[in-house]
Amino acid sequence: MIDWHSILLKYGVSVENTEEVMISCPFHEDRRESCALNLEKGVWICFAGCGQGGLKGFIKEYSGKSWDAINADIQEEELDLNWDFLDEIIVEEEPQTYEEPEGLEDVPSNHWIYERGFNKSTIERWDCRTNKYLDFMIPVKNIDNEVLGWIARRRNAIPKYMYSKGFAKAKTLFGINQILDTNKIYLVEGALDCMWLNQHGYSSLAILGASISRKQVELISSLRPSEVVLSLDNDAAGQKGIDKATVDMNSRFLLSYLRLPKNYKDVQEIRNIETLHKVIKNTTIF
Numbered sequence: 001m002i003d004w005h006s007i008l009l010k011y012g013v014s015v016e017n018t019e020e021v022m023i024s025c026p027f028h029e030d031r032r033e034s035c036a037l038n039l040e041k042g043v044w045i046c047f048a049g050c051g052q053g054g055l056k057g058f059i060k061e062y063s064g065k066s067w068d069a070i071n072a073d074i075q076e077e078e079l080d081l082n083w084d085f086l087d088e089i090i091v092e093e094e095p096q097t098y099e100e101p102e103g104l105e106d107v108p109s110n111h112w113i114y115e116r117g118f119n120k121s122t123i124e125r126w127d128c129r130t131n132k133y134l135d136f137m138i139p140v141k142n143i144d145n146e147v148l149g150w151i152a153r154r155r156n157a158i159p160k161y162m163y164s165k166g167f168a169k170a171k172t173l174f175g176i177n178q179i180l181d182t183n184k185i186y187l188v189e190g191a192l193d194c195m196w197l198n199q200h201g202y203s204s205l206a207i208l209g210a211s212i213s214r215k216q217v218e219l220i221s222s223l224r225p226s227e228v229v230l231s232l233d234n235d236a237a238g239q240k241g242i243d244k245a246t247v248d249m250n251s252r253f254l255l256s257y258l259r260l261p262k263n264y265k266d267v268q269e270i271r272n273i274e275t276l277h278k279v280i281k282n283t284t285i286f
Contacts (some may be wrong), residue, residue, distance in 0.1 A: 011062060015039070032162075033046075035050070042054055044054045045161055048161070107129060122199045140167065187245070189209060190266065222251055242257055
């Protein structure tokens with residue numbers, strides 16, 4: 001059995017010698033522990049979305065060293081380790097089941113989410129709640145209205161979004177249970193973007209990131225939209241996402257994209273409704 005505890009300590013990752021531990025993720029500024037390491041299975045996952053995989057890859061990325069350098073370090077410590085069978089380690093994806101967060105309450109009338117322009121009707125329609133930290137808790141549902149997991153949108157924390165354990169965000173489309181019509185669908189990155197467009201009468205789906213997956217393309221195809229409007233964030237990651245989506249989707253749908261003004265990062269930042277409608281009309285066909 002691999003002595004992952006000793007190896008992690010060797011590289012400065014302080015962990016208890018137990019089967020599974022939670023640590024602050026070293027790959028993003030983490031104010032709450034969001035990274036799980038399983039020392040028995042030799043795998044890790046960051047629930048904030050940094051990634052997942054084998055602990056061998058975790059150590060390589062964390063240390064910035066090559067495999068040869070890591071092996072040399074291990075030999076110096078005379079640790080019993082055979083890397084060979086770990087070269088192609090595959091992490092089995094967890095099923096799309098969820099554990100409902102404890103202590104959820106109704107969103108209070110003075111919650112910060114209202115400062116972003118959302119109304120009570122929208123919050124109730126999407127079954128949103130708050131936790132003990134006053135994070136905005138959003139359930140993710142499939143087309144049959146079954147809950148697949150939860151998103152915690154945090155106000156003053158990095159990362160802003162956290163996802164519940166076991167939730168495979170690349171296998172679902174946020175908002176698919178709330179689709180208004182399938183004639184024209186606006187594709188956005190974040191859950192709040194999706195809810196914002198929905199509140200103002202636009203059918204929207206969120207891919208929960210900047211890069212669309214093959215499964216998400218299949219889910220969109222099942223809706224048979226007449227047009228898909230790419231409305232990703234106005235940054236480098238969003239542009240890469242648009243480029244990838246264009247390749248993956250251009251042969252399937254009539255595809256267009258929104259031209260966001262430079263002073264807006266995403267559609268949810270457009271609080272003036274007249275401006276929002278004007279921007280949404282400014283689409284360009286690929």
